[in-house]
Structure formats: structure tokens, C-alpha cells
Amino acid sequence: MNASNNYDLAKTEIREVLESWQHAVLSADLPSILSHYSADIVSFDAIKALQFIGRDAYAEHWKYCMGLSQGGMIFEIHELDITASSNVAFARYLCRCGCVQESGEEQMGWMRGTVCLRKLGTEWKIVHEHFSIPFDPETGATMFDAVP
Helix, strand or coil: CCHHHHHHHHHHHHHHHHHHHHHHHHCCCHHHHHHCEEEEEEEECCCCCCCEECHHHHHHHHHHHHHCCCCCEEEEEEEEEEEECCCEEEEEEEEEEEEECCCCCEEEEEEEEEEEEEEECCEEEEEEEEEECCECCCCCCECCCCCC
16 A cells, blocks of 8 residues: 555544544533543633633533533534644644533534544544634624634
8 A cells, every 4th residue: 555545544533533523522421532532631622711621621621611502502613724734633624512401592603623633553643632712802802703
């Protein structure tokens, strides 16, 4: 198999990992969500803290986020772009993210997401994750109404 085919295979595997991760998020399945991360994950999430270091710390953050949604999570990945080699990859995307309240009302906004993955043994694991929300530098206000 030539290098191009190896990279195409890696991209396919990563797409499958991210689809599985997205499904776990939408199902609010914390063990499955966490199974996609390396033990030493470093996350720059958009809410609550500057960074989370390690899967255990990030698990607490995920519990908090899932607790905000009484009616289900919104987590849609759009415009996914994957760059991969045989053992390291990164992907960037736009994410429609939020929750549904018991009333059925959606509370959501668009975010930017980047994940870095490493092949550990035979599995791709997310080793770094970064979510951000655009903001207005003149007012400091986040721009939850920004759309692609």
C-alpha cells in the first residue's frame, strides 16, 4: 500500500472515530465519550476553565455540560476537514452546539472545533481538543449568533 492510500485510510479511520464520538455525545454516554480521549488529553474548551488536563478532569467537565441539558444535547459537526499521516492527525470543523430545554427550546450557538489525534497502538485517540466561540473585541461579548 502506498503512502497516499495509508493517509486515505487514516482519514477514514479518523472520520469514523469522530462520528462515534459525536454519537456518544448525543447519547450523553460519558464512558463512551471518554473512551475517545487519551489518558493525557489536554482540552481548551470554550466554557468554565482555561484548560482541562487529563481524562479525569475532562470527565468532570463533561458531566457539568451534560447536566445543563434536560431535553438532549445538540452537537452537529459541519465542514469537517481532516489532515492525517500514519500516526498523527488533526481535524477542524464548525460545530452547532448546545442543548434542548424541557420546553423544547434550543439553546445553541456555533463554535469552532479542532482536535488532534495520535494513533496509540491500533486506535486513534484524541490527545488535544480546542473549542472556541468568536467574540467582539470592542465589547468583549461572545458572538453566539455568528453563523457559517
